[in-house]
Amino acid sequence: DVKVTQSSRYLVKRTGEKVFLECVQDMDHENMFWYRQDPGLGLRLIYFSYDVKMKEKGDIPEGYSVSREKKERFSLILESASTNQTSMYLCASSPRDINEQYFGPGTRLTVT
Amino acid sequence: LAKTTQPISMDSYEGQEVNITCSHNNIATNDYITWYQQFPSQGPRFIIQGYKTKVTNEVASLFIPADRKSSTLSLPRVSLSDTAVYYCLVGSGNQGGKLIFGQGTELSVKP
Numbered sequence: 001d002v003k004v005t006q007s008s009r010y011l012v013k014r015t016g017e018k019v020f021l022e023c024v025q026d027m028d029h030e031n032m033f034w035y036r037q038d039p040g041l042g043l044r045l046i047y048f049s050y051d052v053k054m055k056e057k058g059d060i061p062e063g064y065s066v067s068r069e070k071k072e073r074f075s076l077i078l079e080s081a082s083t084n085q086t087s088m089y090l091c092a093s094s095p096r097d098i099n100e101q102y103f104g105p106g107t108r109l110t111v112t
Numbered sequence: 113l114a115k116t117t118q119p120i121s122m123d124s125y126e127g128q129e130v131n132i133t134c135s136h137n138n139i140a141t142n143d144y145i146t147w148y149q150q151f152p153s154q155g156p157r158f159i160i161q162g163y164k165t166k167v168t169n170e171v172a173s174l175f176i177p178a179d180r181k182s183s184t185l186s187l188p189r190v191s192l193s194d195t196a197v198y199y200c201l202v203g204s205g206n207q208g209g210k211l212i213f214g215q216g217t218e219l220s221v222k223p
Contacts, residue, residue: 004155036211043156043199043213053155091157098211099146103155 004104006091012110015107019078021107023091032074033092033101034058043090048098049074081111094105116200118183121218130187132217134200137181142204145183150197150216159198160185187219195221 003049025026025032033048035058045058047066062086067075074093078085088108092101118134136145146165148156160167162174162183171219172185197216 040215042215045211092155099144099201100158101148101156101211103150105206106155108163 004093004102006089006104006107008107009105010108010110012112013067013078014112015082017078017080017081017111019109019111021076021078021089021091023076023104024072024075025102026072026091027093027095027102028071029093029095029102030071030084031058031094031096031098031101033070033094034064034074034076035085035092036060036088037090037106038087046076081109082108083111086110086111090104115212116202116214118198118200118214118217120215121220121221124190124219125189125222127189130190130194130219130221132185132187132198132200132219134185135182136200136202137205139180139202143180143202144204145180146187146201146203146211147172147174148199148201148213150199156199156213161222162220188221190221193223195219199203 004015022084034046035043037043044060049055049068088106091104094101104111116136124130127185146161147159150156160172160174164176167174176182197217197218199209203211
């Protein structure tokens with residue numbers, strides 16, 4: 001079974017802090033994704049990566065950056081956390097066919 | 113990318129067959145139709161994918177008419193544990209492409 005793990009299930013940070021969310025997959029997938037999920041808005045793509053050191057912006061990249069130095073690891077960075085970034089963050093990976101994505105358990109981030 | 117439209121919510125009872133329809137009028141020739149299931153506080157889980165006609169696996173069936181402008185996810189004999197949000201996605205599956213998760217359909221199964 002594909003396993004996607006995220007570094008934390010729950011995280012509380014203060015406004016202005018730099019936040020790192022880590023995601024690791026064990027299936028040698030080319031593609032990795034970061035989404036956020038908010039009530040009434042569904043899942044929204046922040047960034048995705050189709051190879052090491054390669055990334056593309058999703059629908060809501062503002063306020064976020066990403067890093068993919070190794071194939072199995074994809075990090076989401078909030079340079080200066082703000083309260084409107086309080087959300088559930090979901091990481092996913094997929095083989096070449098991005099229709100088949102495997103999601104991690106999510107990190108619920110609260111920014112106070 | 114083709115936008116999808118599906119009902120916001122549905123109710124059912126245990127043992128019934130549930131059909132959730134998704135419309136995707138602007139589906140492209142290379143696009144596949146994929147359905148995901150999401151339980152509260154968990155990430156979505158891939159259920160089934162199809163291109164045309166009918167696909168069946170151990171979890172569900174997917175019906176796609178010839179014009180491919182809609183699709184129907186069929187869950188046979190649902191149980192309480194099928195209560196979840198179901199998402200319909202349309203995309204080509206190629207690297208560099210993007211998927212759009214819409215609002216999903218919140219299915220509530222009652223005893």
